Amino acid sequence: MNDMTTIDRTQRPYSAAAQAALARKPALFINNEWVASSHGALIEVEDPSSGKIVSHVVDASDRDVDRAVAAARAAFDDGRWSGLPPMVRERTMHRLADLLEAHADEFAELEAIDNGKPKGMAGAVDVPGAMAHIRFMAGWASKINGEVIQPYSIPDGAFFGYTRKEPVGVCAQIVPWNFPLLMACLKIAPALAAGCTIVLKPAEQTSLTALRLADLIAEAGFPAGVVNVITGNGHTAGDRMVKHPDVDKIAFTGSTEIGKLINRNATASLKRVTLELGGKSPVVVMPDVDVAQAAPGAAGAIWFNSGQVCVAGSRLYAHRSIFDQVIEGVAEQAPFWAPRASLDPEGHAGPLISKEQFDRVMGYIEAGKRDGASVAIGGDAPAVDGGYYVNPTVLVDVNPQMSVVREEIFGPVVVAQRFDDIDEVAKAANDTCYGLGAGIWTKDVATMHKLASKIKAGTVWGNCHAVIDTALPFGGYKESGLGREQGRQGIEAYLETKTVILQL
Ligand code: NAI
Ligand code: MG
Numbered sequence: 001m002n003d004m005t006t007i008d009r010t011q012r013p014y015s016a017a018a019q020a021a022l023a024r025k026p027a028l029f030i031n032n033e034w035v036a037s038s039h040g041a042l043i044e045v046e047d048p049s050s051g052k053i054v055s056h057v058v059d060a061s062d063r064d065v066d067r068a069v070a071a072a073r074a075a076f077d078d079g080r081w082s083g084l085p086p087m088v089r090e091r092t093m094h095r096l097a098d099l100l101e102a103h104a105d106e107f108a109e110l111e112a113i114d115n116g117k118p119k120g121m122a123g124a125v126d127v128p129g130a131m132a133h134i135r136f137m138a139g140w141a142s143k144i145n146g147e148v149i150q151p152y153s154i155p156d157g158a159f160f161g162y163t164r165k166e167p168v169g170v171c172a173q174i175v176p177w178n179f180p181l182l183m184a185c186l187k188i189a190p191a192l193a194a195g196c197t198i199v200l201k202p203a204e205q206t207s208l209t210a211l212r213l214a215d216l217i218a219e220a221g222f223p224a225g226v227v228n229v230i231t232g233n234g235h236t237a238g239d240r241m242v243k244h245p246d247v248d249k250i251a252f253t254g255s256t257e258i259g260k261l262i263n264r265n266a267t268a269s270l271k272r273v274t275l276e277l278g279g280k281s282p283v284v285v286m287p288d289v290d291v292a293q294a295a296p297g298a299a300g301a302i303w304f305n306s307g308q309v310c311v312a313g314s315r316l317y318a319h320r321s322i323f324d325q326v327i328e329g330v331a332e333q334a335p336f337w338a339p340r341a342s343l344d345p346e347g348h349a350g351p352l353i354s355k356e357q358f359d360r361v362m363g364y365i366e367a368g369k370r371d372g373a374s375v376a377i378g379g380d381a382p383a384v385d386g387g388y389y390v391n392p393t394v395l396v397d398v399n400p401q402m403s404v405v406r407e408e409i410f411g412p413v414v415v416a417q418r419f420d421d422i423d424e425v426a427k428a429a430n431d432t433c434y435g436l437g438a439g440i441w442t443k444d445v446a447t448m449h450k451l452a453s454k455i456k457a458g459t460v461w462g463n464c465h466a467v468i469d470t471a472l473p474f475g476g477y478k479e480s481g482l483g484r485e486q487g488r489q490g491i492e493a494y495l496e497t498k499t500v501i502l503q504l
Contacts, residue, residue: 012343029214048116051386060232075225082195093138112342130185137189167195169248194494274483279436283313286442295329301465303337311437361411368404426454435477
């Protein structure tokens with residue numbers, strides 16, 4: 001394995017295509033046109049691999065938000081999208097996915113520059129995932145059906161009852177910075193298939209791929225106003241979107257704190273809300289496993305995307321009889337996940353998104369040490385000129401009261417604990433306000449199913465982690481979210497059910 005201390009973390013040169021994207025004039029995408037903001041405020045675009053400012057985007061004003069919502073409202077109300085034959089909606093969505101595929105390399109690079117994740121990971125995970133969400137949901141556009149229902153207390157034949165599935169309306173979609181393009185496409189795809197119109201806001205840290213996606217949206221042939229993309233800060237532009245009277249539904253992915261705030265704000269007008277929020281997902285390693293397989297799995301569960309993953313396996317529970325071997329096996333994977341500059345072709349992990357997240361993650365590590373945790377590996381940051389790198393970290397000697405065990409760190413930090421039996425570990429796994437994901441490693445089928453039913457989480461993985469497929473519902477129990485995305489439930493979240501009753 002390579003020596004983590006000798007890695008050169010200088011960012012590599014950007015391609016001509018990336019430079020062109022960075023040189024764009026800051027603008028908003030409204031009604032299929034690039035328009036100037038009503039004021040001059042901008043947000044800096046930083047490359048977290050170097051800490052350098054590489055571009056600027058608009059910091060949308062309230063008036064900008066209003067303009068985008070008005071465009072989406074008009075496009076919804078005149079039926080220019082929902083009124084098209086489903087086949088046309090489906091084919092337009094496929095055109096968007098094909099355009100994305102044609103520009104896959106450019107999107108992977110932009111994501112790497114903007115977010116810090118390795119270009120190789122963005123090309124293998126984010127971009128194909130984004131395409132899959134669009135293609136899967138494109139098929140749903142032509143398979144949305146109500147049903148004919150026989151009334152219960154009315155004589156047969158006297159009345160005719162049926163349901164129609166109708167698009168919910170104008171959707172405000174707010175996404176985070178950890179998988180910017182993937183999250184944007186996960187959000188717009190079901191809304192488009194259902195016939196809704198959209199105002200999409202990427203996170204203020206990562207707007208580049210959403211803006212480039214807007215170019216492709218225009219090129220794919222969506223009618224004007226169906227998808228509007230605005231860049232801006234959460235507490236201003238995001239808040240305006242959430243409170244806007246012309247918005248019918250909010251779809252949000254981000255922190256539990258902001259998710260709760262959005263839910264409260266949406267209550268005033270009873271907007272439809274789906275929320276994908278934080279997690280503190282357990283990874284349970286039973287004594288029967290092949291450690292050579294489970295330990296790399298547990299390492300990938302926390303260190304992929306530098307731990308900036310809502311389902312990151314951030315609490316490791318290894319059976320007492322194999323605890324030391326598992327920790328050793330996880331530690332052996334650290335050089336593989338050592339953070340590198342995002343355009344370094346050898347990288348599997350990159351820096352954290354920002355100085356703010358760097359300080360937050362290092363703060364948690366310090367708090368853990370103060371509380372009595374020991375660092376089994378990592379716990380520090382490599383010395384660099386710029387950029388927000390944190391080394392893969394394992395904390396041991398922790399207890400359930402520590403903040404590092406209770407709170408979402410959102411960095412490459414796992415806390416490891418021992419257990420003796422499955423009831424004990426299920427209880428420990430559930431001792432959290434979150435319930436997003438859980439990983440179970442065992443060869444015993446009965447143990448697998450027992451634990452899968454005991455752990456309160458939206459998704460349970462067996463002998464793998466964070467495998468996400470667009471056909472399978474995804475969402476959280478408890479404070480990890482509200483509603484489900486993906487699969488059939490994902491499209492249902494963008495539909496209203498209308499009942500029609502006719503006297504014959
Ligand atoms: P955040 O929840 O503040 O930001 C996510 C999105 O929400 C961004 O687009 C932001 O502009 C928007 N937003 C922020 N405040 C808003 C408001 N008042 N109204 C409407 N939209 C608003 O997350 P942040 O501050 O970037 O990260 C803080 C922590 O959140 C992380 O350390 C991590 O624990 C968690 N997080 C979880 C994510 C997940 O995938 N579940 C993704 C990002 C962050
Ligand atoms: Mg925030």
